[in-house]
Amino acid sequence: MFLSVGRAESLARHERQPRFRPCEGWRVQFRAPPAVTAGDQRRSAAIPAARARQARVRRPEAALARPFLKWAGGKQQIVPELVARAPRAIETYYEPFIGGGAMFFALLADPALAPKRAVLNDLNRDLITVYEVVRDDVDALVARLEALQEPYLAADDEGRSAQFYAERGRQPEGPVDLAARFIFLNKTCFNGLYRVNRQGVFNVPHGKYRAPRILDEPNLRAASAALAGVRLTHVDFEAALAAPRQGDFVYLDPPFEPLSATSSFTGYTEGSFSRTEQRRLKLAVDDLTERGVHVMLSNSTQDYILGLYTANRGPFAGNRYRVDSTPARRAINSRGDKRGPIDELVVLNYPPEDERRELPSGD
Ligand SMILES: C[S@@+](CC[C@H](N)C(=O)[O-])C[C@H]1O[C@@H](n2cnc3c(N)ncnc32)[C@H](O)[C@@H]1O
Numbered sequence: 001m002f003l004s005v006g007r008a009e010s011l012a013r014h015e016r017q018p019r020f021r022p023c024e025g026w027r028v029q030f031r032a033p034p035a036v037t038a039g040d041q042r043r044s045a046a047i048p049a050a051r052a053r054q055a056r057v058r059r060p061e062a063a064l065a066r067p068f069l070k071w072a073g074g075k076q077q078i079v080p081e082l083v084a085r086a087p088r089a090i091e092t093y094y095e096p097f098i099g100g101g102a103m104f105f106a107l108l109a110d111p112a113l114a115p116k117r118a119v120l121n122d123l124n125r126d127l128i129t130v131y132e133v134v135r136d137d138v139d140a141l142v143a144r145l146e147a148l149q150e151p152y153l154a155a156d157d158e159g160r161s162a163q164f165y166a167e168r169g170r171q172p173e174g175p176v177d178l179a180a181r182f183i184f185l186n187k188t189c190f191n192g193l194y195r196v197n198r199q200g201v202f203n204v205p206h207g208k209y210r211a212p213r214i215l216d217e218p219n220l221r222a223a224s225a226a227l228a229g230v231r232l233t234h235v236d237f238e239a240a241l242a243a244p245r246q247g248d249f250v251y252l253d254p255p256f257e258p259l260s261a262t263s264s265f266t267g268y269t270e271g272s273f274s275r276t277e278q279r280r281l282k283l284a285v286d287d288l289t290e291r292g293v294h295v296m297l298s299n300s301t302q303d304y305i306l307g308l309y310t311a312n313r314g315p316f317a318g319n320r321y322r323v324d325s326t327p328a329r330r331a332i333n334s335r336g337d338k339r340g341p342i343d344e345l346v347v348l349n350y351p352p353e354d355e356r357r358e359l360p361s362g363d
Helices: 036-043 061-062 079-083 100-109 127-134 139-156 159-167 175-188 216-226 273-290 303-310 352-360
Strands: 092-094 118-123 231-232 249-252 294-300 324-329 339-346
Touching: 061 216, 079 100, 092 100, 127 139, 127 175, 127 216, 127 231, 139 159, 139 175, 139 216, 159 175, 175 231, 249 273, 273 294, 273 303, 294 303, 303 324, 303 339
Parallel strands: 092 118, 092 249, 118 231, 249 294
Antiparallel strands: 294 339, 324 339
16 A cells, blocks of 8 residues: 555555566557658657657567666566556656666566557666667677677686776777677676766776676567667656656656665766755656656655655645655675665655555546
């Protein structure tokens, strides 16, 4: 049961049965593709007010796709809880902080929820290039990853380390090379962490996985099918939120507000995601709410964030937002003992499915 805003401060953890609907086979539910140029597909400037491209016929394997990157703050573990709260009949799905894309792939796996169209965004330019290459050039990517995986798996510790630092230290040549290098480093670096320094240079050390799956070809091909017809952009979230309108669904998973001064991890891009950013995001959520767009947001249960979405003031005072929490596990922390269970805040601006079913008829 969701907590009303008035009760949100208690946020007691409560038992909830997972309501994830397993994939029940795939129904083709997309219209034929429009003529879209390669230039359209790669365009990553601010999203114009124009609608996302028309949905395409998606291949059946799209429903089997899973995230192909390990990503700090990735929602793989709690995604059943999130999917259970997603609205039915999504016109266009927007995910402005796509990261590893756990929610996007989970929605596609459920025929009842799979959106007609999707627009995925992240401020991390290289990450979006990886998505573009998976979508548009998966054969070349597979070949390049194979060439990286073979020597790595055959090498001893020293040889692996040398290959890792050689890859990390060089400039990629073109999008396919960039995507292969990105995936290689993601699978072989410490903890699968993505972190850059102030100059935007990836600086995570080598990890010690015995047999990392650098190339997961079936999943990359499934992800390529899932991304067919999807619009990809790399702009600030505010620009990405200009287009959604009534009937659309936006899932927001910004970098976490740290629970303590020392637990901070916001290094996905050169900049950091400060409280100012969190406030800017809250204003964008208010704006989407006024426009009748369904919004789900996840974040840490830090008091400041909780206060933003439960404050009893402003135009949405009262119970505009449903605030709930769900147990999660932080997978990425340099200290293993700090990777324990932790609650995740979930904010909705629409009634959850259970509650809608309970509404008396005529409402
Ligand atoms: C918590 S992660 C998203 C994780 C994702 N939900 C998943 O399941 O893997 C947050 C993402 O926001 C991106 N980001 C940070 N600042 C941003 C901004 N101002 N606009 C858009 N994306 C941003 C980061 O690059 C990062 O990938």
